[in-house]
Amino acid sequence: MLTVKNWPPKGGVINVGGGVFAEAMKEQGAEVYEVKWQPPAHGKVELIDILDKLQGRDDIDEANQKAIERFSSAKPVLIDIGIAREVVPGFDDRMLLHAGPPITWDKMSGPLRGAVIGAILYEGWADSPEEAEEIASKGDIQYSPCHEHSAVGPMAGVVSPRMPVFILENTTHGNRSYCTLNEGLGKVLRYGAYSDEVLDRLRWMETVLAPIVKEAIELSGGIDLTSMIAQALHMGDEVHNRNRAGTSLLIRALVPYLIQVDYPQADIKRCLEFINSNDHFFLNLSMPAVKAMLEAAHGVPKSSIVTIMARNGTEFGIKVSGLGNQWFTGPAQIVKGLYFPGRSEEDGNPDIGDSAITETSGVGGFAMADAIPIVQFVGGTPEDAIRFSEKMYSITTTESKHFNIPILNFRGTPTGIDIRKVVETGILPQINTGIAHKDPGVGQVGAGLVNPPWECFEKAIVAFGKKYANGS
């Protein structure tokens, strides 16, 4: 199953597994090639059996090419802003959307609960956090994943009916995607904070920011996000945790129209200052942009490509193009990273948010070699950042046509995670992410690096095997 070309190198000693032997050989002056070896499929015989039936299959490879072709030809364009309940498909009056796979109140982590409480207060369904919590817990609210409504939300990812959302259209295939507007840093709903400051900001965003930006978008005739992301990747962003360039380019695209909108100058100025003060503003556009691309790639029979990776703070879930609407889940992992002063891993909530849609599409952690300065924010070294990107080619199908990595000789970003490759190599997708405090109402405590749990891919390959191992 594992073919290794030109190996072993002539005249050297190959050391597999442990390090002591290698050290001893090095001391004797021998050239030692170290290989971090682990058995395919974690050595599980039943998975190896499944993989054997799925490898080298032209029909699966062709399905994956079809999915990639749909992904690559998608053209996400920012076309409008609308009110969630009016524009997001399948939105009900007493519904809240959230990040990650489906979850019930009793399983929700602190930051997601905090964001739900905040959204209930914002909607006016309750007058106090206590009342909101009671409503939230007694089955009165319908919870639904953003991803089941063509939407994505960073961190808690809560979208309530009256929230304004960006509307993107994939002009090639016609599908649309949605995301709220980024609230900025500090105490914000997406990190589970719900103080008056948070709710006042959400109301201002609804009544001032959204209408003004909406008019500017309309005047602009739509903003091509593929080109903007491609440029941002050449300007130090990986468009997940570094969005300074994307935000700058968005401002450049909007400003000639922003100054023309029919609103008081003081309001326009405040909008500009708000966007300007938040280098993550573009995240809420990079996410739905790649969501629109990946949604176009979803639903191709026999395709083993991952189209969603998302976390609700308790569980991590993935979907696979050829496996319909089934989620494959495992426990959300603890993020290893850099914590703000006075904070530590003990404060951190497990991995949360739909923002891993960026990695699913081949940017974010997969494009960390485009964003070397990010290691000062999420940890690691410049070499790590390059290594992460390089490693992801082992589990992906192709290289992006649109997004590339100058330092790797302009190689296209690693694109189209294949569950077969993940299970065979045991290499998990590399995600970088913000870290929320585990308690409701607190906010961000750091940023770091994390992987999905292995279980998601094990469950997915089993389901894929069940459906496709025998050829149809």
Added chain:
Amino acid sequence: MLTVKNWPPKGGVINVGGGVFAEAMKEQGAEVYEVKWQPPAHGKVELIDILDKLQGRDDIDEANQKAIERFSSAKPVLIDIGIAREVVPGFDDRMLLHAGPPITWDKMSGPLRGAVIGAILYEGWADSPEEAEEIASKGDIQYSPCHEHSAVGPMAGVVSPRMPVFILENTTHGNRSYCTLNEGLGKVLRYGAYSDEVLDRLRWMETVLAPIVKEAIELSGGIDLTSMIAQALHMGDEVHNRNRAGTSLLIRALVPYLIQVDYPQADIKRCLEFINSNDHFFLNLSMPAVKAMLEAAHGVPKSSIVTIMARNGTEFGIKVSGLGNQWFTGPAQIVKGLYFPGRSEEDGNPDIGDSAITETSGVGGFAMADAIPIVQFVGGTPEDAIRFSEKMYSITTTESKHFNIPILNFRGTPTGIDIRKVVETGILPQINTGIAHKDPGVGQVGAGLVNPPWECFEKAIVAFGKKYANGS
């Protein structure tokens, strides 16, 4: 003189000079360490004698530290826009400033002549290019280098009395620097074009753009350029031939004030679109910013640090901190690069412009490892870009405190070119640059890589030796 520590590596074979021996050794399986050796000071005995008296001199090292300290503590801030004849020191009525060292009409290359003709027409001193050329050639105009007026100009660098200029102040030491506003791409005066289109644009810049941007700068209270350059270097710029990030950050800094200025909305919109459409707009701020820093470092007795590198299209000139106002010149070199379709090296004028002030300060070509995508514009590979930056540490005194290179583990950019090191190693500063057509009136034909001529450094070390070889 050349001390090499830990050399040779144990057990290896050292190959100096030719490559055939190395290849042969490699074929026999030996470890070969190749050294591109060239004799110090190009093997010239008289230069080696001078160097011997200048090396290991505490007084010179201390002078250089003092110059570096002044450079590093400088804080260039964009404070205003003014009219050249009113604000640039030493400006006379019939004077034109130009890039590079002093030059007379008869020695001027095509693009500089073109820009002079254009400036004469713009000033209304002549009604036709023919008349302008006559005035230009008959000694009626006083030509003076920008650098002798604390100014810098990209390419031809022509500044005429009524042109608006950015005013920067080094708030630490109080010195000011000046630069015109960037005209954009295509047919522009700085590349020697002088058609009506060029002159109309200059008039619009004088009457609309400059007053509007001036008012925005005043409202902003001043813009800190050290921080902006430091950020831009982490966003794919080297602030010489890539200024997309710097331009974006400048727009972000100006826009909240631009929308408040007391001018018609249509004019403000056109200004925004003009800046927005020109990713080199920031060049005319990065240049005077580092000029203000380097001017603070000039004039330190016994300092062998280069404070100016500039080209007028015919000659390349440098100045050295401890050598007063003397220029050391040599012939401007042909630029090796990527030419626009239909253009070739035959069309290109020799190296021109004050923009090598960026390299003098340790950015531009010295920070190419910050701007890997630039190789698609100036030629070379990503490895070349990194190698250029690494090589420059051999001829510089220190690493920048403000500007760094993430891919080199956030190492400070190579800062403070020491003429002793250039002459000893024979390594010339690495410059990247735009290429002007050699004829007046045409414009840009490409971009590429170039070095100063060796003569500048040879002349400078001789003068330095004459002044300081005997200790004072």
